[in-house]
Amino acid sequence: MMFRNALEPWHLVLVIIVGVVVFGSKRLPDAARALGKSARILKSEMKAMKEEEQQPTATAQAGQGQPPAQHTLQNLPGDAK
Template sequence: MLRNAFEPWHLILIIAVLVLLFGSKKLPDMARGLGRSLRILKSEAKALKDDRQDSPAAR
């Protein structure tokens, strides 16, 4: 049913809508903020995983 649900023209359409909604000046700032957020999330998840492995109660 959803064999070809996501095709390349879908991505082009999504990018065009984003540019129309937010403008080309705000998109780099939004992408930069998203990248920072993902880096923070990744580091926090890694720290949580390391804390669980170091804890003797995890066993």
Template sequence: MGTFSWTHLLIIALLFVLLFGAKRLPDAARGLGRSLRIFKSEVGQMQSESAAEAAHSDNPAVQQPLLAPAPHAQALIVEPQPSRRSI
């Protein structure tokens, strides 16, 4: 019940053609393909960098945090002061 049959896929394809038009679909598919290629290359680059960092670390059992908090990141809590009005 949870799988798509060929008729479901055909209906979805026809809806895309009706909504976006036959001229825009190749451009949209091309843009999606480029985006996926860029995403895959970035993920691969991140994985290779993390593997290189793990190989160069002195103690691989202790993992370093990816982002260190900034020293000024703590918010100051300011309590409201009562307003003084003179009549």
């Protein structure tokens, strides 16, 4: 087994130290906030795709003459307006 102890606590500490050295302690919260925002957007888009797949095929066939509906991104909590 090559990956038996693939992720140990000291690996996480090493990643944090490298992150602080590369980005600096002042930019790290901004980077984490941007990563969280991206994760929320990805989650909402995945949910929209799942809801779109779950729609009955009868409604999709009834609206064949109409163009597909446009999806808009909603403001997430914490977004600047």
